Amino acid sequence: MRVLSGIQPTGSLHLGNYLGAIRNWVRMQDEMEPGSQCFFFLADMHSITVHEAREQRIRNVRDMAAALVAAGIDPDRSVLFNQARVPAHAELCWLLNGTARIGWLNRMTQFKDKAGKDREGASVGLFVYPVLQAADILVYNATHVPVGEDQKQHLELARDIATKFNTDFGVDLFTLPAPIIPRATARIMSLRDGAKKMSKSDPSDMSRINLTDDDDAIIQKVRKAKTDPEPLPESAEGLGGRPEAENLIGILAALSGEAPDAICARFAGQGFGAFKPALGEVLVETLRPIRTRFLELRGDDAALDAILEKGATRASAAADPTLRAAYDAMGLMR
């Protein structure tokens, strides 16, 4: 089993990233069997689709590395690195650009969302983004990719690219990766709008809980989270058509391990004024140790760089044979 996943180092880690992906990364790392390997990386090459000043980009990569270690990624057991240090990703992306079809990329909903109305003004990088993501996965022959729901379509594309490459060149080179998507927390929604996912790029900071938020900020954000005027139902069935309520109860369930039905039964008939302090408290208790560790690690740039450099060496060693085989399959002499 080879586990691989990535995160863009833009903005800070938020609760959606944590519950949708990172918590699963840590679980898979902790349950890893001998002979299995986990690769986790900062998708800095993907993040060039958003303009950022040089110094900020450097800061972002180190901060996200610190956040992942604080959340439980152990750089001795898992291979933790930033994509720019492992050129095999970009090289394989170019080779796969010969395989991926424009029609396939045209169907990517994330491109449509991010490009907005001005498609002609969007960068080529934003369009080709999913091919680089396919290369990230295929260059390690990853078998399992733990991600949130929003990455499912990109994973399907990676499988399509792998299949077509293998068929076109008559090889059995790329493994088809399986997405690992948590059932209950695949899509954590914005605290301000139950129809939008929680996201780093939402202009309202009140829409998300950041790993860097202090206790007071967390409590405030929960208190101000959008809800509806109805009391809590007796069971989770009564949450249908109430996206904000469903999201908040889902978050508490994910953090406390309690079933949504049990939470509803506990607060049945009461308003959100009773429920929100309970959610705030569990959030504060869960995030405080991660934040404390993050703040300790964040100051030590030399230690973070050393972790990422060591990770990149290990990652390159794992990626290079696949990359070499891809060049060879295509008849590109080196």
Ligand code: TYM
């Ligand atoms: P990114 O940086 O947007 O998000 C990182 C991970 O967090 C998950 N996620 C969520 N899960 C649940 N609810 C939410 N509101 C939420 N917001 C984010 C994402 O699904 C993701 O798993 N393209 C990827 C990075 C990437 C990658 C890869 C992932 C690049 N190459 C190869 C896997 C394999 C991205 O932008 O994730």
